[in-house]
Amino acid sequence: MNKTLGNFLTQANRDFPLDCETLDYLQKLAGLAALAGNIAGDRVVLCGCEVNDEGTRRNEGYVFVRTAGNPEGEILPWEGGSTTGGMYVRQEDMAVSANNTDYPKAYTRRSLAPGIGEENFRWEDFTDIRTIKELMTENGQLRAEIKRLQPAPLGVVQMWAGRDVPEGYLLCNGQELRTTDYPELSEVLGTVFNTAESAGGVRYTTRSGYFRVPDLRGRFVVGQHDSDNDYRTCGGAGGLKAVALKTEQIPSHCHNFKDYYYAEASGILSGNYDVIRTNGGVGSRSSDADNDGLPYYRHDTDKTGDGLTHENRPPYYVLAYIMRAR
Structure with a gap:
């Protein structure tokens, strides 16, 4: 539909022929205005x-x-x-x-x-x-709701109970990733985990142009702490599943037993011994010293124990750690 302008008021004496063509033109103008409703x-x-x-x-x-x-x-x-x-x-x-x-x-x-x-x-x-104005208000409300529902930031580690890792996430298994495949995640993590310790206790080596996600398989996670050398660096690892106690870790203590013997005629021995006093109630019940107590030697007992390790973990429950990558 062409747009034609009518020069009604610019004619001499302001007279203009009002014929069918003019009325059709006016009707078409109204139709053009109605097209705006398609917006x-x-x-x-x-x-x-x-x-x-x-x-x-x-x-x-x-x-x-x-x-x-x-x-x-x-x-x-x-x-x-x-x-x-x-x-x-x-x-x-x-x-x-x-x-x-x-x-x-x-x-x-x-x-x-x-x-x-x-x-x-x-x-x-x-x-x-x-x-x-109404649309702008609704748009602002929608943006606020989208912001509230937006996914976790890149690099956030979460526990996952599903069978398959969800789209956009990676398993925290120390895997090596190409920087060009995950540029945003690489920017977030940097090279922090490139030489971190693997689940098997061996430090990783990482190729140039690659980076790694943390390897949290079989690991408890502890918060980073600037004032504690054990927890100062992200990617640090330590601890043992089982521990065999060393001698210096056992509280100080001893074991002994009393080896009684009876001695006549003051036959009390010297050395590592002691006496249980009986007030003359031993042997012939005479007044000499050998009837006044039970002498005994001190001895150490035989050693026991196999030196095995003991469980060093609190009660645990297994879930997977995943990280948002895209």
């Missing part, structure tokens, strides 16, 4: 058409809709009424008489009316138009 969609409530409390009726108003007669879209008035039985495009010819001449189809009135006709629509397919 909002093909079936849009422009104004009015408020729904009653029961949701069964709508007030009068205007809608933009693409119809068979105007596939590019037109603005039609809604006559108001019930919405439960559908609506259709009502088209009525309007007659005009002028200069002793009848024009039975001088005008055609088009509107949307309740009921069923040749071209039907449903209110459920129409949407209410939003102002720019």
Whole structure:
């Protein structure tokens, strides 16, 4: 459809021929204006058409809709009424008489009316138009919700109970990755784990142009601590699953037993011995020293124990550690 401007007020004496061509031109201009409704969609409530409390009726108003007669879209008035039985495009010819001449189809009135006709629509397919301010408010709310729901940052380690690692994540198994394949993750991790200790206790070597994720297989994780040499560096590792105690780790203690013997005629020996006093109640019950107590020697017991290791872990539960990579 071409756009033609009418120079109505620039003619001499401001007279302009009002003929059928002029009226057709004006009608086409109105059609061009209606095309702007496509910005909002093909079936849009422009104004009015408020729904009653029961949701069964709508007030009068205007809608933009693409119809068979105007596939590019037109603005039609809604006559108001019930919405439960559908609506259709009502088209009525309007007659005009002028200069002793009848024009039975001088005008055609088009509107949307309740009921069923040749071209039907449903209110459920129409949407209410939003102002720019309303759209900006909704957009801000949507952005805030998206921000709240966005995934964890790259490099975040999480526990995973699923069978397969989810898309965009990697298993924290110390694997070597090409920097060009994961540039954002490489920027986050750097080379921190390139020489870290593997799950088997051996330090990794990493090729140029590659980097590694942490190897957390079979590991407990402890928080990084600048004031503790054991925990100062990310990627540091230590600890043992089982430990055999060393002599210096056992609390100081001893074992001995009392080796009794009876000695007559003051036959008390010298050395590592002691006496249990009996007040003359031993042997012949005489008054000499050998009847006054039970001498004994001190001896160490035989050694026992196999020196095996003992469990050095708290109660544990196995899950996989994964890291967001993309």
